[in-house]
Amino acid sequence: MDQSPFEAAPGPAPAGLTPMMAQFFEIKAVNPGYLLFYRMGDFYELFFEDAEIASAALGIVLTKRGKHLGEDIQMCGVPIHAANDYLNKLIRLGHRVAICEQMEDPAEAKKRGSKSVVRRDVVRLVTPGTLTEDDHLDARSANYLAALAMVRHGETDFALAWADISTGETFVSDLAADQLGDEMARIAPAELLLSDATRAALVERHLFAPAWGGIASIIAPELADSEAALPLLRSSFPSEAFDPSALSRAGRAALGTLIGYVGESQKGRSAPLRPPLINAAAASMAIDAATRSSLELLITQRGQAKGSLRQAIDLTVTAPGARLLATRLAAPLRRADAINERLDAVSRLVEDTLLRGRLRQDLKSAPDLARALSRLALERGGPRDLAAIGKAVDAALELAQHLRAQPDLPSILDSLTQTLGAAPQALASELAAALDDELPLLSRDGGFIRPGYDARLDEERALGRETRAVVAALQARLMDETDVRSLKIKHNGVLGYFVEVPAAHGQKLLEAPHRETFIHRQTLANAMRFTTTELADLEGRIAQAQGAALEIEQAIFTRLRDETLAATSQLQGLADALAELDVTAALAEVSATRGYCRPIVDDSLAFAISGGRHPVVELMVKSEGQSFVANDADLSGSEESGGGSLWLVTGPNMGGKSTFLRQNALIAVLAQMGCYVPADSAHIGVVDRLFSRVGASDDIAHGRSTFMVEMVETAAILNRATRKSLVVLDEIGRGTATFDGLSIAWAAVEALHETTGCRALFATHFHELTSLAKTLSRVANVTMKVREWEGEVVFLHEVGPGAADRSYGIQVARLAGLPAPVIARAKQVLDVLEQRSAGTASSSQKASVLDDLPLFAHQPPPAPKGKDPVHEALDAVRPDEMTPRQAIDALYQLKKLRDDASRS
Numbered sequence: 001m002d003q004s005p006f007e008a009a010p011g012p013a014p015a016g017l018t019p020m021m022a023q024f025f026e027i028k029a030v031n032p033g034y035l036l037f038y039r040m041g042d043f044y045e046l047f048f049e050d051a052e053i054a055s056a057a058l059g060i061v062l063t064k065r066g067k068h069l070g071e072d073i074q075m076c077g078v079p080i081h082a083a084n085d086y087l088n089k090l091i092r093l094g095h096r097v098a099i100c101e102q103m104e105d106p107a108e109a110k111k112r113g114s115k116s117v118v119r120r121d122v123v124r125l126v127t128p129g130t131l132t133e134d135d136h137l138d139a140r141s142a143n144y145l146a147a148l149a150m151v152r153h154g155e156t157d158f159a160l161a162w163a164d165i166s167t168g169e170t171f172v173s174d175l176a177a178d179q180l181g182d183e184m185a186r187i188a189p190a191e192l193l194l195s196d197a198t199r200a201a202l203v204e205r206h207l208f209a210p211a212w213g214g215i216a217s218i219i220a221p222e223l224a225d226s227e228a229a230l231p232l233l234r235s236s237f238p239s240e241a242f243d244p245s246a247l248s249r250a251g252r253a254a255l256g257t258l259i260g261y262v263g264e265s266q267k268g269r270s271a272p273l274r275p276p277l278i279n280a281a282a283a284s285m286a287i288d289a290a291t292r293s294s295l296e297l298l299i300t301q302r303g304q305a306k307g308s309l310r311q312a313i314d315l316t317v318t319a320p321g322a323r324l325l326a327t328r329l330a331a332p333l334r335r336a337d338a339i340n341e342r343l344d345a346v347s348r349l350v351e352d353t354l355l356r357g358r359l360r361q362d363l364k365s366a367p368d369l370a371r372a373l374s375r376l377a378l379e380r381g382g383p384r385d386l387a388a389i390g391k392a393v394d395a396a397l398e399l400a401q402h403l404r405a406q407p408d409l410p411s412i413l414d415s416l417t418q419t420l421g422a423a424p425q426a427l428a429s430e431l432a433a434a435l436d437d438e439l440p441l442l443s444r445d446g447g448f449i450r451p452g453y454d455a456r457l458d459e460e461r462a463l464g465r466e467t468r469a470v471v472a473a474l475q476a477r478l479m480d481e482t483d484v485r486s487l488k489i490k491h492n493g494v495l496g497y498f499v500e501v502p503a504a505h506g507q508k509l510l511e512a513p514h515r516e517t518f519i520h521r522q523t524l525a526n527a528m529r530f531t532t533t534e535l536a537d538l539e540g541r542i543a544q545a546q547g548a549a550l551e552i553e554q555a556i557f558t559r560l561r562d563e564t565l566a567a568t569s570q571l572q573g574l575a576d577a578l579a580e581l582d583v584t585a586a587l588a589e590v591s592a593t594r595g596y597c598r599p600i601v602d603d604s605l606a607f608a609i610s611g612g613r614h615p616v617v618e619l620m621v622k623s624e625g626q627s628f629v630a631n632d633a634d635l636s637g638s639e640e641s642g643g644g645s646l647w648l649v650t651g652p653n654m655g656g657k658s659t660f661l662r663q664n665a666l667i668a669v670l671a672q673m674g675c676y677v678p679a680d681s682a683h684i685g686v687v688d689r690l691f692s693r694v695g696a697s698d699d700i701a702h703g704r705s706t707f708m709v710e711m712v713e714t715a716a717i718l719n720r721a722t723r724k725s726l727v728v729l730d731e732i733g734r735g736t737a738t739f740d741g742l743s744i745a746w747a748a749v750e751a752l753h754e755t756t757g758c759r760a761l762f763a764t765h766f767h768e769l770t771s772l773a774k775t776l777s778r779v780a781n782v783t784m785k786v787r788e789w790e791g792e793v794v795f796l797h798e799v800g801p802g803a804a805d806r807s808y809g810i811q812v813a814r815l816a817g818l819p820a821p822v823i824a825r826a827k828q829v830l831d832v833l834e835q836r837s838a839g840t841a842s843s844s845q846k847a848s849v850l851d852d853l854p855l856f857a858h859q860p861p862p863a864p865k866g867k868d869p870v871h872e873a874l875d876a877v878r879p880d881e882m883t884p885r886q887a888i889d890a891l892y893q894l895k896k897l898r899d900d901a902s903r904s
């Protein structure tokens with residue numbers, strides 16, 4: 001884990017150093033934990049250990065530069081023009097970088113004396129959570145910096161503040177200890193700030209997830225002081241809409257930490273953070289980390305986007321739209337009215353294909369307004385960012401026009417129309433008038449202001465052009481005077497303007513009379529270069545005109561940037577509206593083109609899906625030219641009946657159990673994020689918490705076996721699920737001995753039914769469990785149907801009532817390519833085992849088949865039914881009739897019986 005610059009006090013620089021090294025050490029000391037990119041001319045150079053780390057990480061050469069305390073100084077460097085790529089690589093590898101620039105022209109430094117060092121300072125700390133450049137960011141994902149604070153006494157233990165400084169979105173939420181993991185999984189920050197004390201407390205309470213270690217930055221405790229945070233928060237969010245004193249102490253501390261860190265990393269430039277949204281988490285469906293991973297909402301369990309729900313339904317056409325879609329997918333709503341409002345908007349665009357198409361077409365031309373704005377605010381933006389803002393405003397106005405022409409828009413579309421229609425047209429017109437068609441990335445490159453926009457600029461440019469014409473005239477004159485037809489006036493970065501003649505003519509210019517005019521500069525193999533006083537003078541004038549033009553352009557850029565930033569909050573609102581319209585239209589597109597239906601969402605305990613499909617597997621199966629088999633599910637219940645229903649799903653491996661389980665959980669997620677669902681019809685009572693454990697895997701890296709993981713997760717479900725929750729569980733208890741597993745599964749089903757009353761799907765290979773349907777009123781058995789054909793098993797992927805009588809594991813093993821002799825032997829063993837459990841195998845049969853298999857031969861017999869011997873002995877005890885001696889004997893006898901029983 002890295003330290004941040006807040007932690008260590010600057011140490012003294014070692015004595016006997018060159019002035020430059022002294023400067024290096026001084027700067028390095030105030031930025032511990034960062035690789036120092038030390039600007040030297042056209043390079044960033046790294047020294048000592050930084051150089052070793054960077055050269056290894058970047059695969060660049062490690063060299064030496066001078067000595068320090070008798071040892072070689074290790075050094076490596078990256079050229080300025082490629083620095084962004086290298087920076088990107090280092091950040092991705094988990095390093096943090098301090099960018100140290102030259103703060104003055106080397107000529108200035110020289111004026112102070114030949115030994116004086118160019119002034120340098122760190123202008124920016126680059127960390128995973130504080131990135132803003134497009135090169136460093138995934139356009140379609142948010143990049144959150146989070147800060148976690150803890151107060152020991154108070155109503156809430158923890159608070160989390162998080163922000164994406166590339167867009168300005170800011171949030172703060174009070175959290176109870178058991179919500180921490182869920183929220184961190186939802187937000188998935190790139191960097192987490194917390195104090196050492198907070199980390200220690202989390203570790204002690206087993207709340208510090210191992211994955212957080214890789215993103216944590218430890219900050220000094222002062223930074224997390226809730227009282228010191230108040231004035232900082234007031235000055236950072238002057239808007240009246242936000243009152244920091246309304247936050248909890250932990251909330252203030254978390255947000256204060258975040259703001260302080262952002263300020264420090266940006267070295268005084270202020271990120272355009274928006275007034276924070278408070279406690280937004282409470283409005284969304286709780287989904288814990290294991291459920292997110294099991295359902296593969298944003299990425300698959302292998303960490304890939306391909307195959308995730310997000311990828312399947314993301315038809316957005318803009319990057320901000322894609323980010324919002326991911327955010328909504330990660331946080332489905334839990335208020336029926338809010339969900340229905342979203343569904344109304346989607347529904348309108350599902351019905352109106354023409355409008356949807358037109359909106360999506362226009363949205364395509366809307367650039368990433370929020371990120372452009374953020375870069376401008378952080379003084380990292382260029383002409384292209386200004387142009388992007390102008391284009392986004394134009395697109396917004398166009399979109400508003402289409403929408404305005406529609407009668408009776410649903411409330412969300414109506415308010416989007418208002419916001420889009422109010423886009424600052426004057427600003428966009430100004431930007432369009434000022435900015436040329438082709439734009440450089442950086443304003444310092446100049447040449448981005450349209451001719452005709454600024455009279456003074458045009459004048460300077462004309463002057464530049466004129467002087468260039470004068471250069472051409474001078475070339476013609478010199479040609480005549482020297483009679484060298486091949487004489488040319490050229491320009492390069494080193495010499496500036498110069499006269500060049502082929503080597504054969506060089507001598508001529510070195511001699512009288514030309515040597516009066518031509519001053520020799522350079523001799524090359526086949527050319528000779530000269531200058532003249534007139535040319536030097538002209539060069540000065542050209543440079544001056546260029547400099548003057550650039551200065552005017554820079555001033556115009558600054559003015560346009562300031563005008564744009566003055567509209568920051570309006571533009572941020574506009575960015576939101578564009579993203580929301582994109583998401584709404586994209587969800588409508590998915591819904592309309594894939595045959596999804598609008599779900600009925602209310603506050604009941606309904607969960608009735610007819611013809612449900614898995615949104616991702618369906619695409620996959622169809623791409624292979626097959627059809628997906630739709631299945632119904634009905635887990636509906638009511639308060640009066642004691643809660644929702646529980647379906648026990650049995651069926652062979654590969655029969656489609658996992659797909660069926662997951663598809664129902666995904667349908668709930670889609671419905672509550674405000675999307676249509678892959679089904680013929682769906683009625684869903686809002687799910688407050690969703691739990692899914694399908695396809696549990698080992699967590700060996702963290703020292704937990706499959707079984708342990710499964711039990712920890714089952715415990716979390718049984719402790720946290722409510723009547724309004726949806727629980728989807730696959731094969732609980734399979735990771736341990738059969739009877740243990742069965743009993744745990746049995747008890748879990750009973751608890752879900754009797755205590756929790758949630759809606760649940762429970763897949764199992766323990767066929768014994770299906771008898772629970774006889775005793776528990778809201779438990780029903782369903783099975784994945786299969787057909788046997790010529791000894792082969794055919795999976796129908798169809799859910800029907802009833803329980804499976806066998807698992808077809810051996811058939812699946814054969815499909816998987818297990819060698820024929822192993823399959824044949826397995827069949828033999830299975831036959832005997834089945835007969836034995838049915839009590840029909842003869843002892844000679846058992847002996848002949850199983851003797852070769854010690855593993856099976858020694859399997860313990862099932863525990864005898866009826867009372868256990870300890871209970872029987874206890875029943876027989878008559879304490880009133882016993883002598884003390886007999887009582888002691890009886891006690892010893894009981895202990896022995898107990899020990900015997902536990903051994904057998």
Ligand SMILES: Nc1ncnc2c1ncn2[C@@H]1O[C@H](COP(=O)(O)OP(=O)(O)OP(=O)(O)O)[C@@H](O)[C@H]1O
Nearest residue numbers: 621627628629652653654655656657658659660797
């Ligand atoms: N409803 C369906 N329609 C068409 N194909 C399906 C359907 N359900 C599942 N499949 C196909 O069957 C494969 C196996 O499904 P799934 O993983 O759900 O089986 P399973 O019963 O959970 O198996 P296991 O118990 O081994 O985990 C899927 O990858 C998919 O290709």
